[in-house]
Structures are given as C-alpha cells and as structure tokens.
Amino acid sequence: MSTITLKSANFFKLLKYSNLSIPRRFNSGTALKLVYSEYGDPMKVIKQEPDHVQEPKNGEILLRMIAAPVNPADINTIQGKYPAKPKSLPAVPGNEGVAKVEKVGPGVKNISGGDHVVPLRNFLGTWRTHLIVMEDDVLKVPKDLGLVEAATLTVNPCTAYRMLRDFTTLKPGDTVIQNGANSACGQNVIQICRAWGIRTVNVVRNRPNIDELKKFLTDLGATQVLTEEEVRITELFKSGQLEKPKLALNCVGGKSALEIMRHLQNGSPMVTYGGMSREPVTVPTSALIFKDVQIRGFWMTRWSKEADSVDRIPMIQSL
Amino acid sequence: MSTITLKSANFFKLLKYSNLSIPRRFNSGTALKLVYSEYGDPMKVIKQEPDHVQEPKNGEILLRMIAAPVNPADINTIQGKYPAKPKSLPAVPGNEGVAKVEKVGPGVKNISGGDHVVPLRNFLGTWRTHLIVMEDDVLKVPKDLGLVEAATLTVNPCTAYRMLRDFTTLKPGDTVIQNGANSACGQNVIQICRAWGIRTVNVVRNRPNIDELKKFLTDLGATQVLTEEEVRITELFKSGQLEKPKLALNCVGGKSALEIMRHLQNGSPMVTYGGMSREPVTVPTSALIFKDVQIRGFWMTRWSKEADSVDRIPMIQSL
Numbered sequence: 001m002s003t004i005t006l007k008s009a010n011f012f013k014l015l016k017y018s019n020l021s022i023p024r025r026f027n028s029g030t031a032l033k034l035v036y037s038e039y040g041d042p043m044k045v046i047k048q049e050p051d052h053v054q055e056p057k058n059g060e061i062l063l064r065m066i067a068a069p070v071n072p073a074d075i076n077t078i079q080g081k082y083p084a085k086p087k088s089l090p091a092v093p094g095n096e097g098v099a100k101v102e103k104v105g106p107g108v109k110n111i112s113g114g115d116h117v118v119p120l121r122n123f124l125g126t127w128r129t130h131l132i133v134m135e136d137d138v139l140k141v142p143k144d145l146g147l148v149e150a151a152t153l154t155v156n157p158c159t160a161y162r163m164l165r166d167f168t169t170l171k172p173g174d175t176v177i178q179n180g181a182n183s184a185c186g187q188n189v190i191q192i193c194r195a196w197g198i199r200t201v202n203v204v205r206n207r208p209n210i211d212e213l214k215k216f217l218t219d220l221g222a223t224q225v226l227t228e229e230e231v232r233i234t235e236l237f238k239s240g241q242l243e244k245p246k247l248a249l250n251c252v253g254g255k256s257a258l259e260i261m262r263h264l265q266n267g268s269p270m271v272t273y274g275g276m277s278r279e280p281v282t283v284p285t286s287a288l289i290f291k292d293v294q295i296r297g298f299w300m301t302r303w304s305k306e307a308d309s310v311d312r313i314p315m316i317q318s319l
Numbered sequence: 320m321s322t323i324t325l326k327s328a329n330f331f332k333l334l335k336y337s338n339l340s341i342p343r344r345f346n347s348g349t350a351l352k353l354v355y356s357e358y359g360d361p362m363k364v365i366k367q368e369p370d371h372v373q374e375p376k377n378g379e380i381l382l383r384m385i386a387a388p389v390n391p392a393d394i395n396t397i398q399g400k401y402p403a404k405p406k407s408l409p410a411v412p413g414n415e416g417v418a419k420v421e422k423v424g425p426g427v428k429n430i431s432g433g434d435h436v437v438p439l440r441n442f443l444g445t446w447r448t449h450l451i452v453m454e455d456d457v458l459k460v461p462k463d464l465g466l467v468e469a470a471t472l473t474v475n476p477c478t479a480y481r482m483l484r485d486f487t488t489l490k491p492g493d494t495v496i497q498n499g500a501n502s503a504c505g506q507n508v509i510q511i512c513r514a515w516g517i518r519t520v521n522v523v524r525n526r527p528n529i530d531e532l533k534k535f536l537t538d539l540g541a542t543q544v545l546t547e548e549e550v551r552i553t554e555l556f557k558s559g560q561l562e563k564p565k566l567a568l569n570c571v572g573g574k575s576a577l578e579i580m581r582h583l584q585n586g587s588p589m590v591t592y593g594g595m596s597r598e599p600v601t602v603p604t605s606a607l608i609f610k611d612v613q614i615r616g617f618w619m620t621r622w623s624k625e626a627d628s629v630d631r632i633p634m635i636q637s638l
Contacts, residue, residue: 083609253604275604282601285572285594288616290402295614297607 033128037090039080046078046093053130056105060132063117067151068097068126073301084122084301092125098141098150099131108135116143118153118316122301139316152184157319159273159300160188164198166303167269167296168247172197175223175242177263178249179203179256180276182213187220189249192319194221199242203231203260231259247271254279261293269294352447356409358399365397365412372449375424379451382436386470387416387445392620403441403620411444417460417469418450427454435462437472439631441620458635471503476638477631478592478619479507483517486588486615487566491516494542494561496582497568498522498575499595501532506539508568511638513540518561522550522579550578566590573598580612588613 031051038045056062074093076082101115111117117138119126124133141150164170176193180186181202193200202217204210206227214225223242226234237244244265250257251274261270261283270293272281287293350370357364375381393412395401420434430436436457438445443452460469483489495512499505500521512519521536523529525546533544542561545553556563563584569576570593580589580602589612591600606612623631 083605272604272607274608280601280603281607282599283614284599285591285616286402288591288600288614289593289618290616290621292616292618292621295602295607297604297609297611299608299611302609302611 031128031130033092033125034094035090035092036078039078039089042075042078042093051128051130054132056103056108056132058105059107059134060105061101061108061111061117061135061138062103062105063099063131063133063138064102065097065099065126065129065131066116067147068094069148069152070094071096071155073155074127086123086125091123092128092131094126094128095119095122095124096152096155097126098145098147098153099126099138102130104135111135111138111140115140116145116150117141118150120154120313120316122304139313141316153316153319155300156185157188157192158303158315159185159298160192161315161319162300162303163249163271163273163298164189164192164196164247166298167271167294170196170198170246173199173243174247175199175201175245176247176249177201177203177245177260178251179228179260180251180274181217181222181225183251183274183276185251185273186249187217190217190220190222199223201226201231201236201242201245201263203228203256228256228259231263234263237263249273250281251276253277253281257281258283261287261295264291264293267292267294269296271296271298273298350447350449352411352444353413354409354411355397358397358408361394361397361412370447370449373451375422375427375451377424377426378453379424380420380427380430380436380454380457381422381424382418382450382452382457383421384416384418384445384448384450385435386466387413388467388471389413390415390474392474393446405442405444410442411447411450413445413447414438414441414443415471415474416445417464417466417472418445418457421449423454430454430457430459434459435464435469436460437469437635439473439635441623458632460635472635472638474619475504476507476511477634478504478617479511480634480638481619481622482568482590482592482617483508483511483515483566485617486590486613489515489517489565492518492562493566494518494520494564495566495568496520496522496564496579497570498547498579499570499593500536500541500544502570502593502595504570504592505568506536509536509539509541518542520545520550520555520561520564520582522547522575547575547578550582553582556582568592569600570595572596572600576600577602580606580614583610583612586611586613588615590615590617592617 031053033049033051034046035049036045073082078093099117101111101113118141120139121137176198178186178189182204190200200222201224202222203226217225236242245263246265246268248260248264248270250270250272253275254277283295350372352368352370353365354368355364392401397412418436420430420432423430437460439458440456495517497505497508501523509519519542521541521544536544555561564582565584565587567579567583567589569589569591572594573596602614
C-alpha cells in the first residue's frame with residue numbers, strides 16, 4: 001500500500017504554476033482526500049486527510065480515481081468566486097476525472113469491476129483516491145481511451161460540443177471563428193469541427209513561437225490560424241476564400257471579441273464561455289440592430305444541471 | 320385646388336426642431352412630391368416638385384396622403400447613413416403614413432374609394448400628395464382611427480409589438496423593463512403591455528418636469544417610472560414588490576443598457592432597437608455565462624422584408 005505520490009502542498013504548487021488543466025495521477029493505496037473547510041487561496045485552505053471508504057451498498061460503486069484534472073473553475077470554486085458552490089463545507093474539490101471501478105454493490109447492472117468511468121454529475125469531488133458513487137452518477141468509457149482524454153472528457157470537450165450544436169445549425173463547409181483557440185476547449189473545437197467537416201478560423205495571441213503554435217493547431221485540424229493583429233486586417237472573407245462565419249466562440253472578451261464578432265454573417269450568434277482578458281463584451285448598437293448578431297453565453301454547469309443523462313450519454317459517447 | 324400648406328424648406332425646418340415623429344398634414348390638391356437626388360442634409364438635398372399622377376391600372380389604387388410622419392430613420396435614409404436604401408435615386412422619402420383611396424383600378428377587390436389605408440411595404444415614398452400603389456402594398460384601417468395613430472401605425476407600434484412577442488413568451492403578471500420609455504416606441508410598449516396585463520418598469524432621464532412625465536407615462540399604463548439614477552438603487556425587485564423582468568428593451572445603450580440588463584431574470588433577453596446615447600452595449604462576461612442573458616437586436620425593416628403580409632395583417636389589426 002503506498003500513499004499519494006505528491007504531498008498536497010507540492011500538488012497545489014504544481015497546479016498553480018501549470019496551465020491548470022494537466023491531470024495528476026493518484027497512486028492506488030490508502031484512501032486519502034483533499035478537502036477545504038473554508039473558501040480561500042487553495043494553497044492555504046486545502047488539506048490532505050485520510051478518508052474512510054466503506055463497502056458499496058445497494059446500487060453503489062466503489063471507485064479508485066486514476067486521474068483528476070484541475071480546471072480553472074475548480075480553483076475559482078475553492079476561492080468561493082464561482083457561482084456554483086458545493087452544498088456544504090467541508091467539501092472535496094474536483095468535478096472531472098477518470099476512475100477504475102474497484103467493487104460494485106448489489107443491484108448494479110451495467111458497470112463491472114475493472115471498468116473505466118467518468119463523472120456525469122458535478123461536485124462528486126474527484127480530488128481523492130477513492131469514492132463511492134451511485135451507478136447513474138458515472139458513465140463507462142473505453143479502457144483504451146488515453147488517461148488525459150478520459151479525465152477531461154466531461155467539461156472542455158462537452159463545452160465545445162454543446163456550443164457547436166446548441167446555438168445554430170452548422171453543416172459541412174460552414175465556418176466557425178474562435179479566439180483563445182489554443183485553450184483546452186479551443187483545441188476541442190478544432191478537433192470536433194475537423195471531424196464534422198466544418199472550417200475553423202482560429203485566433204491566438206502573438207508570441208515568440210507563433211509558427212510552432214500555428215503548426216500545432218493546423219496539425220490538429222485548424223483551417224486557418226491568425227494572430228489578434230492578423231484577424232483585424234484579414235481578407236479571408238472579403239476575398240471569398242472562406243465563407244463568413246456562422247458562429248463565433250469567445251473566451252477572451254474586449255477587443256478580441258469585437259474582432260471575431262465583426263466577421264460574422266448577419267443573424268449569427270457569438271457565444272461567450274470565458275473572459276480571459278477580464279474585459280467585458282462590447283457590442284456596437286448597429287451590429288445588434290442591422291446585422292442581427294446574437295450575443296449569448298454558455299456554461300457547462302448550467303447545461304449539466306438542466307439536462308437529463310439521456311442528453312448527456314450520446315454526447316459523451318460521440319466525443 | 321390648393322398646394323401643400325407648408326413649403327418644403329419650412330417643412331424640414333420644422334422637422335429638424337420637432338421630435339421628428341409628428342405627422343405633418345398634406346392638403347389635397349395639385350400632386351406634389353418631395354424628392355432627393357443625392358444623399359445629404361435633408362435641408363439641402365430635398366426639393367419639392369410637381370408630380371404626374373396617372374389613372375390607376377389593373378390592380379392599382381390611387382391614394383391621396385392624409386398624413387405622413389417623419390421618423391428619425393427617414394432622416395438617416397436621406398443622409399445616406401441608414402443601411403436600408405432606396406433602389407435608386409431620385410427617390411421620394413417616407414415609409415409611413417395614412418392615405419385615402421381616391422380611385423381604384425380594375426380588378427381591385429378588397430379596397431374601395433374613400434377607404435383609409437396604411438403602407439405595408441417600405442420605400443413606397445409617403446412624402447407626396449398622391450401615389451399609385453398595388454392593392455397588396457397597403458392595408459385598410461378604420462376611418463375613425465386618429466390620424467396620428469394611423470399614420471404611425473406601421474413602424475413604432477409594430478416594433479413594440481414584435482419585440483414583446485418574438486424574443487420570449489410573456490404572460491399576464493410578467494414584468495418588462497425598458498429605457499427611453501418616453502420615446503414613441505416606448506409609449507407603445509407601455510400601452511400594449513397594459514392591454515396584455517404585463518407590468519412595465521420604465522426608465523427615463525431625469526429632467527425639470529420629471530413628475531409631469533412620470534404622471535403622463537403612469538396614466539398611459541406604466542406600472543413604475545424610474546429615472547436613470549433611481550433604477551440604479553431600486554429595491555423593487557429585491558423587495559419582491561415586482562418579479563424580476565423577463566425582457567429588457569434598450570434604445571439607449573451604454574450605462575443605461577447595463578442597468579436594465581442587471582435586473583433581468585436569468586436566461587432572459589435584452590433587445591436593442593436604438594442607441595440614443597451613441598454608446599455601445601457593454602455586457603459583463605459573467606452575465607453571459609452565469610446569468611445566461613441574451614443580447615439581441617430588432618430592426619423593423621428586416622422583419623418586414625422577411626415576413627409575409629400574412630404575418631403582418633393580424634398584427635396591424637390587433638394594434
């Protein structure tokens with residue numbers, strides 16, 4: 001029996017300086033959990049504690065977490081800055097991850113020992129080594145799915161999928177424009193669009209290794225990758241090389257949002273799912289009245305709360 | 320036979336200093352029209368010319384304009400600043416008005432001499448004494464309808480009606496919040512809501528005679544009238560005196576738009592139909608993501624272009 005390889009302090013130091021979306025592996029062994037009893041700086045309020053795991057009862061499953069990523073939303077939740085909060089404190093952080101089924105309780109039908117599963121509900125608290133859930137709280141995924149892919153399946157790829165599906169009807173050959181295209185979600189947008197035959201115009205901030213980043217995103221399936229400066233002067237749409245986008249996805253705000261909105265076809269939506277620049281979305285009155293742009297927002301947590309697992313399962317399976 | 324009572328120069332001077340939505344009467348008599356051959360300042364480019372009116376042919380109707388209002392959009396069209404433009408120049412301005420049927424051509428079925436009609440199409444050019452239209456271009460209205468009401472029926476009241484109908488489903492007891500509530504369209508919103516049992520919170524700029532304006536709008540049917548300063552600190556919704564609004568209507572932009580948006584129920588739309596402050600609409604990222612506010616725009620011209628007269632006739636009749 002071994003303990004968690006990283007001590008909690010190291011663990012969070014690493015998270016703080018990482019891009020916050022790399023899953024960390026837990027080793028199997030003694031049941032341990034990370035908990036917080038008050039909102040605040042994760043480095044200060046998160047403690048590592050031993051956990052008491054019981055035998056799974058009727059309909060329950062005992063899971064061993066294989067990997068649990070840290071999403072910026074997890075950090076904001078711990079800080080108390082996120083609108084969705086755990087029902088009570090102390091709470092175990094973590095909404096995502098992939099787990100192996102250790103043992104199933106009586107009456108569990110569709111899941112067996114050794115299966116790999118991902119959470120279907122928020123606030124299960126995935127930052128622990130072991131946990132007990134109900135059968136319906138999780139979805140079985142193929143064992144050969146990469147750990148990173150599996151552990152992060154239920155937030156970013158689902159956000160990308162829903163934004164591409166729920167605000168307009170896209171058909172092969174249509175164009176989508178997005179900023180923050182190298183974010184985890186932006187990369188998922190590129191991959192899903194490639195699979196669906198949809199063209200993507202991807203806006204990223206300029207940087208010293210911009211050519212590398214452009215190649216990386218192009219290899220992922222991006223039709224075009226432009227810097228914030230390039231999108232301002234691009235002739236891509238005027239020249240007819242690409243049709244004007246029918247959907248814009250914004251996780252930056254401010255000027256960047258305005259630039260991607262400007263290229264939209266009349267009557268098209270821009271969907272905001274993040275605000276990395278910390279600037280609001282500014283919309284010219286004329287774009288609303290005369291171009292009929294539709295400014296919307298998307299929050300996976302709300303969608304999950306409102307949706308049935310009936311809606312969720314085919315989405316996760318298709319991803 | 321008399322000529323137009325106001326000379327064109329006086330006519331436009333008056334428009335310039337009026338609130339631009341007061342209909343001017345044309346007297347019957349010699350056919351005359353106002354025309355512009357180039358875009359520019361209406362005071363300079365508009366000329367009065369004699370018009371040659373022929374007998375109405377098959378399906379045609381000869382109209383004599385009784386009243387034709389001046390909408391700010393008419394002025395912007397003449398200036399060349401409006402996105403909708405006449406097919407060619409020279410053109411006769413004016414999209415609204417009420418006319419008396421002078422003579423019907425062969426094959427006209429549902430309209431007879433002496434009927435009062437309003438235009439169903441844009442760019443008929445209502446700023447003239449007489450015009451020939453097709454039967455389907457106009458809709459019969461009751462003769463006892465006031466001239467001002469009839470002449471302005473097809474733009475502002477229709478804008479109010481569509482904004483209240485097309486963006487959310489309102490039922491009696493629901494609340495709508497709007498700024499610029501004393502505009503022509505804002506007044507129509509108040510009246511239609513009163514008729515439908517919908518509550519209105521009406522925001523206006525402070526002014527010396529604010530009590531008079533509040534009384535005027537309250538008499539019209541407003542549930543509440545608040546100044547821009549009052550709406551910022553109102554406890555109306557927190558106290559439970561009124562339910563949070565399910566729809567916001569914005570014709571101002573800037574801070575005023577932000578204030579009315581702030582009070583919306585989660586998942587509700589704000590519809591922009593004007594930008595009197597000349598400031599854009601600024602939307603906090605959190606309102607889009609976590610409150611799911613939906614920022615939309617409405618332009619009657621687009622609606623009219625896309626709609627059938629089938630949609631239009633019941634609306635105008637109900638108004």
